[in-house]
Structures are given as C-alpha cells and as structure tokens.
Amino acid sequence: MPDCERLATCPFFNDRMSKMPAMADLVKEHYCRQHFDQCARYRVMKALGPNLVPRDLYPSQHERVDLMLKPKG
Numbered sequence: 001m002p003d004c005e006r007l008a009t010c011p012f013f014n015d016r017m018s019k020m021p022a023m024a025d026l027v028k029e030h031y032c033r034q035h036f037d038q039c040a041r042y043r044v045m046k047a048l049g050p051n052l053v054p055r056d057l058y059p060s061q062h063e064r065v066d067l068m069l070k071p072k073g
C-alpha cells in the first residue's frame, strides 16, 4: 500500500501533537507508510472530513472513532 495521502499535513506524522507516544516511529511505519486504511485519524478524515479529525486523536484509538461515527438516535 502507498504512503498515506495525509503525510504532508497530518499532526501525528509531523510530530505536532502535544504528546507523541514513545513508539511513534514504529506507529508511523505501520500506519502512515503501510496500512493507512487502519488508522483512526484516517477513518475520521474519510468519514467526516479533514477539519473534524480531533487534534489529539492517535492512529490506534479506534474505540474513540467508533463512538464518534456511531449513528445517533
């Protein structure tokens, strides 16, 4: 799989989140360079648009994304 289309602007990939995890480079290698379709940030971007991706959302926070994307009602 190619690199994620968000590499240039993504706060996680560019170390612009307030707390970067210790294993950030490995996380980037897994998600950003290989499996971006499994990234929580990417999921929100595709579902809601890039402006609605929470700034502090990590690529592995799928439970948080599931709640965000859960149909209301």
Ligand code: SF4
Binding pocket: 004, 005, 006, 007, 010, 011, 012, 013, 028, 031, 032, 033, 035, 036, 039, 040, 041, 042, 059
């Ligand atoms: S895979 Fe996720 S964390 Fe990596 S650049 Fe894309 S949206 Fe950002």
